[in-house]
Amino acid sequence: MHKPTILVTIPSHDDTTRYLSAWSKPVIELAQKKKDQIVILKGKQVNLKEFKNATEKNQPSFIFFNGHGNETTVTGQDNQPLVDADKNIDVLKNKIIYALSCQSAKKLGPKSIKHGTKTYIGYNEDFIFMYDSNKKKGPEKDETAGCFLKASNQIAISLLEEKTTGQAYADSQNAFQKKIRDLLTSESKKEQSSMIRYLTWDMKHQVCLGGQDEKI
Template identity: 45%
Template sequence: MSRILLITRPKYDETTHYLFNWSQEIIELARKKSIQVLDLAKKRANRKELTSIISKKQPSFIFFNGHGSDDSISGEDGNVLIKIGKNEKLLKSKIIYALSCKSARKLGPQSIKTGAVAYLGYSDDFVFLYTPEKLSKPLNDELAALFLKPSNQLVRSLLKENSINDSFNRAKALFIKNIQGLLTSESSPYNYALPYLMWDLRHLTCLGDNESSF
């Protein structure tokens, strides 16, 4: 299996601004490991470019960042990249991680039916909290880190050639660690994040061949 990572990184609102910046460390790690990175950033995160680059480069791992629904994933300005009944066959023979809302509910299972190796994502909304004062420096936002570090842990683990199941469990373990840290802290200013962390943990989903690796 070729070591090519395709990543979509729209950046047009506060949510995608955070995901855009937090995914930069994934790109850096991949390049350190001599993995070819195909970065569809900002305006390039559109269906035409996605279709073209998948056809030409055949990446074996696709990391989607952006908004989603139970049957679709979106790119720049909310324009749909992948939708059931339209082009989910693009995901055939690929490992998918979708950091987007709800797509593991219907799009994930349908992708597996049409030949995706594995689909990791969320069966309901992916919720993360952030500090508005940190918008200009999202990587310094300790509140957002509680949510986005576990997500990145999943991808980092896959880049290190761990199995899908192992990577999935490592992400869950970091969610649990963050939850336990808040539960045992009497002084954390972020205790209100607990129900949202538990929500994301509960809805993180792994479908397909979980013994495969990238």
């Protein structure tokens, strides 16, 4: 049975990317457990040259971007552009994309679908998460951030479990909804009220563009 090739980008140059990096580990561990071929670009490796080489050499069926972004771009280490809607969008052709970054599903995502990307899952506004400032040295133990990042990373988890892109999107949406319900039924504190607001925001602005029945 053919094992898919997965490319994961995990820059780590500020608080946001360090958190995304830490919380990407369960995804990577699942891919390794399933013996999928996984290519990981970490830290300074997450630059345009290395990304281009990795995509050309390995032809991944699924790319999981972690990092910053805007309406037309997904970036890597030190916010170096990896994919730009006006320069190298064809690098996403025939692939399933999950971009855990701000705003890229507003313009980059739709344009990539027109250029042959199978499915683009991402956020059409900022992806916002809260974290415990006392846990910054151990972000993987920060359950405040985990409320957001477990729900968002359910996309990648479900895809690795051989679900369709539409199912993966539904699973992530359900994970956001469950966390919101859990917080609503707890003795609400001010912090939890903010968490509910931002979880709802992320859920609302997470979109699945293109094919809904694709698998990696």
